Amino acid sequence: MAAAGGPFQAITKATVSPAEEDSVRKEAELLLKPDAKWEELFMPAPASVAILGELACLCARQKADVSIKENCPEDGFKYIKHPESFRACLHQMCDRTGEALNQLYVKMDGSRxxxxFVSRKMNQITQGFFQNAQAGRDQLQSGRQNIQNKAEKCTESAQAMRDVVSEVISLAQxxxxxxxxxxxxxxQDLTDVQQKLRKAKEMEQSVRKAMEDAQLKQKLTEGNIKQALSKIEKALTISFASCCDISSGVSDKTEWIKEQISKVESRGEALRGSQAEEHRSFENTIKLMKEQTELLCELKASExxxxxxxxxxxxxxxxxxxLAKAEEQWEKMLQLSCMISNLIQFCFTWDIEECLASAEGIQQATHAFNASNVAWMLYMITKIFTQVYTDHLLDLLHSSGKILTLEPSDPDFSSEHAKIDRGCAEAQKAISSLVLEMKEEFKRNLTAGQETIETMKAAQHP
Incomplete structure (x- = not known):
């Protein structure tokens, strides 16, 4: 569990050692002050639901789903049911959040x-001490078991709350x-693809350069062929004209023709060599073009x-x-349930035991009054939560769950999204208002009780 900050650091621990009891008591006294920031205890509930709602909107707008089963534990996931789909995981998280908040509501309402009951009973006992120390002590003794039973039920509820919240935290984590x-x-996959992409680009550039060289060579070969053909054609033309020249002697003419034929054969050999070179160059160009096409396809796929x-x-x-934000809010809710448990276990019980252990009436009345205050504060905390749940969290949960079933093009999508934003703001505003109202009530009760104690002191020590 994340460490709690502020004045509630020790009291929000799940367990408190005997050496820390005095610290917990002092911090409980801070929490009981009317200026304590109780609203910080309740804001995480609507915030966590709103975060899931925003995440649901985000997933809906990004039509592509994503898997989170990469490097799955050998024995599988303990909480996640469908890691191949984040959207399915989000459904699970939203459902579990709704169930958890409903369970918290039931437990909070029972604790309320x-x-x-305990606060009213302890208040009656305080009045009993004010009227008669022994009468108050007798009332406390006779009602002690019933009070203890109620306290134990509150403790059990607080432990159940911690378990419920811990399960949601475990799923979120x-x-x-x-x-x-x-x-x-x-x-890692992205790094591999980028390396493959770089290599493919380098190879494609190399093939492109080879193709340019091959095409240049092919042009030169084509030029050589044209030149050779031109020379052969010219030689044949001259030879034919010489054959028709009757002024030349037959012998001379024959020798000259043989010489021309030899030249033409030599040029023909060069022509055949150029043609063979052209064929090889053509085949190489075809091969390079095929290789380039494959590389371009590979580049496209890699991109x-x-x-x-x-x-x-x-x-x-x-x-x-x-998810980290949602998990953080649930950690704060875990602090709330731990705080309730520790208040009951270490503050409320102390005051009752010390009340019975004290011999002097004013001290007994003071301890009874303190126990009543702790119980009343727990009543107010649980009342605020249950009221926020029924008035705001249910609607927030409904909108967050409905978003997961809608397409962004659906007209209801925007309206449900707006409800999430508005619902969270309204819940936080209601929390602030309820906390202020409860603080005022707590302050009035505190003042009245303190005045009663002072009156009792004045009566005993005129």
């Missing part, structure tokens, strides 16, 4: 009734860890993979950040 592992796997992986990585980061 128990703490109200497992999803968070799965997102981190998937993100790391995505980063698409790179874009897909970058998109997946961004999606995983967004989901991881949102």
């Amino acid at each position: 009734l128990h703490s109200m 497992e999803m968070l860890l799965a997102c981190q592992e998937a993100e790391h796997g995505c980063e 698409m993979s790179e874009r897909d992986l970058e998109t997946t990585k961004e999606m995983l980061i967004e989901r991881r950040v949102a």
